[in-house]
């Protein structure tokens with residue numbers, strides 16, 4: 582298993598360009614199955630998760646061609662294999678996005694139970710209930726779920742009891758080719774959703790209200806294939822802004838969309854972080870003293886759960902007692918043990934809340950990367966720590982951050998992949 586070796590406390594300066602959004606690229610690639618025509622995608626991040634999805638699409642019979650770096654063409658097959666590769670599905674929970682288009686277009690798909698991960702059990706009850714509401718039959722065996730809709734899907738009103746990003750996206754994809762109207766109530770509002778809907782509408786779909794809690798989809802017979810320019814990754818941008826603030830560096834985070842980070846940026850300013858916000862960049866200036874804060878994760882446009890771990894690292898350097906409350910996932914605070922081993926002073930008040938007392942100097946340790954976002958958080962902690970930190974299991978970081986050691990080395994980080 583490869584590792585990162587990082588020497589902390591080096592001076593960092595320069596520009597950090599942000600990649601295309603992982604959590605948009607995965608959805609748009611899944612949407613390629615809705616059409617019989619090819620689709621091209623630019624600003625496509627080349628990371629483990631997107632590679633896994635392309636592997637699944639190839640396994641189904643799609644041609645996925647890398648035309649040039651970050652630029653892909655996906656040619657869907659006329660006839661498609663109906664089973665999603667079980668081993669690959671276990672590596673990528675987002676594979677569930679494929680069930681919507683495959684059910685709507687081909688009438689059948691079987692999918693292994695998606696692996697849970699460290700941040701929670703990740704159930705798919707919202708998907709199963711919603712597909713049944715659209716007229717699909719779902720058979721659950723010990724190893725997989727088989728979804729069938731031989732007569733196609735019929736639109737209806739779907740009220741989500743919980744806000745789910747991929748359930749909103751997957752059902753929006755399925756409803757695009759269903760008969761009649763589908764209304765999604767209590768839908769997620771993440772920016773990746775209107776980006777997906779805008780593309781589908783350009784290809785002939787009829788979707789209104791994406792980006793709001795109420796989305797209305799009028800089913801169409803088919804949609805065309807076309808080009809999608811991926812949006813910037815707001816979570817990568819947020820991770821890098823926090824990296825700059827935590828290391829008290831002057832860094833410019835470029836190729837991002839600050840509008841997607843309004844609440845996190847306001848929270849950082851309240852902490853005392855000095856920022857200059859441009860149209861497609863955010864410049865961070867060294868801040869001597871950070872104030873403690875009380876932060877709670879929330880669905881968009883609230884504070885994103887995906888930057889909860891990096892923000893916790895920043896709060897270890899804030900003066901006083903901070904509170905971080907994780908409201909989205911039941912298991913997304915366990916990485917804090919690793920930070921405490923590095924010298925942080927974090928207490929678990931209850932499974933959903935921690936208190937962080939700072940500032941605490943951090944020191945190098947041999948640690949592991951539990952999941953994507955805790956992984957980047959631990960990498961940021963290693964940049965603050967005195968000495969050389971070893972991070973194991975860096976596949977988790979590579980799942981969401983492309984060539985991260987090259988991009989960090991370019992701003993002065995001493996990091997080696999071994």
Ligand code: EPZ
Nearest residue numbers: 604675703704705706707708744745746747748909910953
């Ligand atoms: C998406 O996951 C993102 N992944 C996650 O990012 C992100 O953390 C999450 O949304 C929340 O913003 C992608 O877009 C590929 P949810 P998703 O369904 O859709 C519960 C990253 O690091 N739930 O919005 O899987 C669920 O357990 C990843 O990039 C059910 O109960 O998350 C959670 O508590 C991590 N039943 C809550 O809803 C269901 O059927 C929100 O999860 C589905 C979800």
